[in-house]
Amino acid sequence: MKILPLARxxxxFELGLWKSxxxxxxRRTALTDPTAVGFSYAGVVTPMFIGITVVAAIEIPVAHLLLPWAPVRLVLLLLGVQTLFWMIGLLASLRVNPHEVSDSGLRIRYGTGLDFTIAWQDIAAIRPRIRALHSNRTVVHEETEAGLVLSVGVASQTNLDVVLRRALTVDLRGETSEPFSQLRFYTDESAALVARARELIACYAVPDGTAPAATSG
Structure with a gap:
């Protein structure tokens, strides 16, 4: 039955929000590698989360004052509190789970649900380029002339392109991705991430392009 996997x-997800x-x-980020430097991606969506949280906080007392039916007030109170928890928890999960650049590779995250690492030996180049995603989904697959592209967007955009030496697959929320030859993702600190990543790409580059496959975090 599919009910049990969904329940798990x-x-x-709920435990991840509490942990975040x-x-x-x-004020602790979930950096697991002592050589890691974290790079945020939550800045662009923080105003939206704050706006939704403020609206939900206002609706709770307003509904309590305007509605005369106690059962309805109770239901709306519970829904309002749950919305507040989810919005603050989701924002927290983005804040404490940044992208990582470390000796182990480039680690891409999105909250507690997406987490995979690509070794530097598998990366040929990284460069800044702002792109709009024609989808509201966080993870988008797109077929291009250069091959399949995996995009991990924030607010329907990416600003870094990563060119791979060979097609890779990664774990995406419990499912294996299709082999992709380019990764696109977003960070609030693109210039700093590119500078550090290029140093490590040069340090770990191998002449024949052979390297271990990408791993989930």
Whole structure:
């Protein structure tokens, strides 16, 4: 039955939000490699999350004052509190799970649901380029003349292109991606990430282009 896997995913998601809130309150990011430097991607969506949170916070007392039916007020109160928790928890998950640049490779994240790493030996080049995604989805596959592109967007955009030495597959939320030859993603700190990544690409480059496959984080 599909109910049990969905229930497990829902529980993991809820626990991930609580864990993210705890880390955010303590101002701790989820960096796991001592050589890692984190690069945020939440800045562009933070105003949206704040706006939704403020609206939800206002609606709770307004509904309590205007509606005369106690059962309806209770239901709206629970929905309002749940919305507040989800919005703050989701923002926290983006804040405490940044992209990572470390000796291990380029680690791409989106909250607690997306996490994979590409080794530097598999990366040929990285360059800044702003692109709009014609989809509201976070993960987008797109066929191009250069091959399949995997985009991990934020607010329907990416600003970094990563050219791979060979087609790779990665784990995407429990499913294996199609082999892709280019990765596109977004960060608030593109210039700093590119500078550090190019240093490591040069350091770990191999002449024949052979390297281990990308791994999930």
């Amino acid at each position: 995913k829902a529980i993991r 809130l705890f880390r955010w309150a303590l």
